[in-house]
Amino acid sequence: MEPNNHENDGGEGDWKPRVRMTFDTEQEAYDFYNTYGGRLGFSIRRGYVNKGKDGQITSRQFVCNKEGFRVVDKRDPLTKNPRQEVRTGCQARLVIKWDRNMQKFFVSDFVEQHNNIFVPTECTHMLPSQRKISASQATEIDLAEKYGIRLNAAFELIDNEEQITNIFWADAQMIMDYGQFGDVVTFDTTYKLNSAHRPFASFVGFNHHRETVIFGAALMYDETVDSFVWLFKRFLEAMSSKAPKTIFTDQDAAMAKAIPIVMPNTTHRLCTWHLMQNALRHANSIFKDKAVKDKGMKSVLSTFMYNIEDEEEFTLKWKEMLDKYEVRDNHWLKLTFGVKEKWGWPYVRNAWGAGMSSTQLSESFNAFLKDFIQSDHNLM
Incomplete structure (x- = not known):
């Protein structure tokens, strides 16, 4: 579903977030920001959420996947293969709030600037929030999990199969x-x-x-x-x-x-x-x-x-x-x-x-x- 645009911003208005832009659902806002991220070369994830007594989301933050920093690793500090640090404290975000009168979500805050390098266009499909799998690929992931292959490794197998030539x-x-x-x-x-x-x-x-x-x-x-x-x-x-x-x-x-x-x-x-x-x-x-x-x-x-x-x-x-x-x-x-x-x-x-x-x-x-x-x- 297309977001509701209150102003004509030329060609950019069709895909770039703007303050006061409205959406019918939280998922619609997520999809719009994720499509924007895929176009530029970054991944997104859901940040904080606030809900009313009736369970209705009143505000939601979407952030760049590089937002924040990893918490201290509680595993053995002498581990031979520590996880690689991938977050950079990026401040890019999109915040939406619920307007009871309009019965719509609107963009209350949009920070465009990132502090990380975007991935090339040909690799954006491998970003966590950009991965889309078919039913057959989902079956492959289930089988991979059954035989002890981690989820991210299973995704890598699928991505590799789509890119392999010889x-x-x-x-x-x-x-x-x-x-x-x-x-x-x-x-x-x-x-x-x-x-x-x-x-x-x-x-x-x-x-x-x-x-x-x-x-x-x-x-x-x-x-x-x-x-x-x-x-x-x-x-x-x-x-x-x-x-x-x-x-x-x-x-x-x-x-x-x-x-x-x-x-x-x-x-x-x-x-x-x-x-x-x-x-x-x-x-x-x-x-x-x-x-x-x-x-x-x-x-x-x-x-x-x-x-x-x-x-x-x-x-x-x-x-x-x-x-x-x-x-x-x-x-x-x-x-x-x-x-x-x-x-x-x-x-x-x-x-x-x-x-x-x-x-x-x-x-x-x-x-x-x-x-x-x-x-x-x-x-x-």
Whole structure:
């Protein structure tokens, strides 16, 4: 409900408190002052209250959350973790009184000046009086309390979830494994973690027994160049700036741009399994009717992946293939040929890859994850 304004104060009168401004209820006054505080960047709380014999509030003070000073801590003075002093004795306040004739509250005192620094606009939602939670968030807080998480920590979890973009983590075992077996890494984001379709990214490799080892994992907000640059930088930080010699990824343009920015000396190879899946999706139909004896696109592309060793022969055979099947204008084939150095056998056969040619390691790890992670799990 809008406060009743006795005067037109221009644009400011719509949101800034003024003496004699009136409100129908105490809650209405609180909400108005709190909205004002949220706009500037400070939190409010209720101060003193006076009531009549009938229980009607006759006056109420609202103050800045930094008002006053904390009373002496009665706990053990030798406590190792004393509470941080957060109050500054701020005098900013809004006082309302009840007018029996009007049957309304009016502002009797308004002190605008604060002695504390306001928080940035993007963080005001985290102020105590500005926190607004949904029913689902209230349930999360109840569960947090049940398991011993303090109320303010539970609020912090919710606020963090609303601000999180990308998360990367690697534990001590992952870091040690990478130190021994991290020369070749497969990186994959095809597994979508939750109902919001946030990508789950994994850095995976082989150990000396040809067993799958995990070097790191990430939850990503999106799959942009900036996000991948951020992620690869965090990965290298965790791994003492040791970049892999070879990294396998799927056919993603954003990844391809980010890798040389962060790891300029790392060989980037495309996963042959993903490449084949993309080929079957984008180009299989144009070969199906014309290459029965070749068993379609899979057979055609496999030749270039594994059988042709000379670069000139690779280019010549590719042109012959385009002419034979009349697919010179196929967009996907043009793009794929443009990155032939990352998958074509003449270009990758001498680049050490520990016997890997695809990110199926990541695929199998993703399949393993599905037994533990469901799409209705939230980010935290």
